[in-house]
Every structure is written in structure tokens, then in C-alpha cells.
Amino acid sequence: MKLYAKTIPHTLPDWATIVTKSANLFEVEINDEHPNFQSLLEELETEIEPGTFGVKAEDLCSRLGIEMSNPHLCQLLEQAQNLMSLIATHPDYKQLLNEGYQPDLNIADASTALTYLQWELDRNREPSD
Numbered sequence: 504m505k506l507y508a509k510t511i512p513h514t515l516p517d518w519a520t521i522v523t524k525s526a527n528l529f530e531v532e533i534n535d536e537h538p539n540f541q542s543l544l545e546e547l548e549t550e551i552e553p554g555t556f557g558v559k560a561e562d563l564c565s566r567l568g569i570e571m572s573n574p575h576l577c578q579l580l581e582q583a584q585n586l587m588s589l590i591a592t593h594p595d596y597k598q599l600l601n602e603g604y605q606p607d608l609n610i611a612d613a614s615t616a617l618t619y620l621q622w623e624l625d626r627n628r629e630p631s632d
Contacts, residue, residue, distance in 0.1 A: 504533040506560075507578075512568035516540070519567070531569070580621050587614045 508529045511521070518537035523530040534540060547558045547566065564571045590596055591610045 504535045505582075506531045506533060506564065506569065506571065508564070508569040508571060510570040515567070577621075577624060580617055580624070583617050584614065584621075587617065 505522070508531055509527060511529050511531065515521070515531070516539060518534040518540040520532045520534075521529055522532045543563070543566065544558050547562050548556055549559070549562075551557045551559065560571065587610055591614075596610070
């Protein structure tokens with residue numbers, strides 16, 4: 504799991520590592536399988552909406568002393584496309600398909616939606632004639 508932060512504390516827990524650092528953005532990789540991180544998640548878990556329990560990113564960042572940064576939409580799209588590709592080729596997903604899993608919308612539909620969004624972003628960045 505990755506977090507993008509504007510500021511971070513001088514020391515991070517052993518399950519968090521700075522991957523990249525620029526003038527105004529830190530990319531922090533979280534080892535989400537680390538027992539200490541799992542304990543923190545359990546401690547921070549709340550009811551986000553009726554019947555849905557989880558951890559709010561702002562609560563996690565606050566506890567870590569991290570000021571979150573909203574990555575550019577283009578970065579999020581790239582990450583989402585990469586995740587979609589990993590899901591589509593994952594053996595568990597393929598097994599579900601082989602067992603008859605037939606969703607109304609599939610991975611290809613989601614990937615297409617992300618591609619359309621990328622095209623729109625690209626079109627809006629092009630200079631007008």
C-alpha cells in the first residue's frame with residue numbers, strides 16, 4: 504500500500520518506507536502485512552458508514568504524523584490501470600471466471616472507463632487552437 508504525503512515525521516515505523524521524495528511529495532510504502540501495522544489498523548477501525556467498518560486514511564495519517572497529499576488524477580489512473588491488469592491476470596480471478604463468475608460489468612469494462620477518463624484528461628490538457 505502506498506501513501507502520498509506533503510510532510511512526514513523524522514522517523515517512521517519499521518513498516519513504513521519512503522520510496523520517492525521530491526520537493527513537495529513523499530511516496531511512502533506501507534508493509535500492510537506487518538503485525539504492528541495490523542495492530543494499528545485494528546485500533547483505528549471505526550464504523551465508516553452504517554454497517555461498514557474500516558480505517559479512514561485521515562485517521563491513519565494523523566496517527567503517523569503524515570500530512571496527506573492528493574496525488575494528481577493522472578497518477579491515480581496509472582495506478583488503477585496497473586491494478587486492473589494485475590487483477591485480470593490473477594489466478595484467483597481466472598479461477599472465478601472458469602467457475603462461471605459473470606458480472607454485469609467486468610475488468611475490461613472498468614479498464615475502458617479508466618481509458619476514457621484518461622483520454623478526457625489528455626484532451627483537456629491539449630492547447631486550444
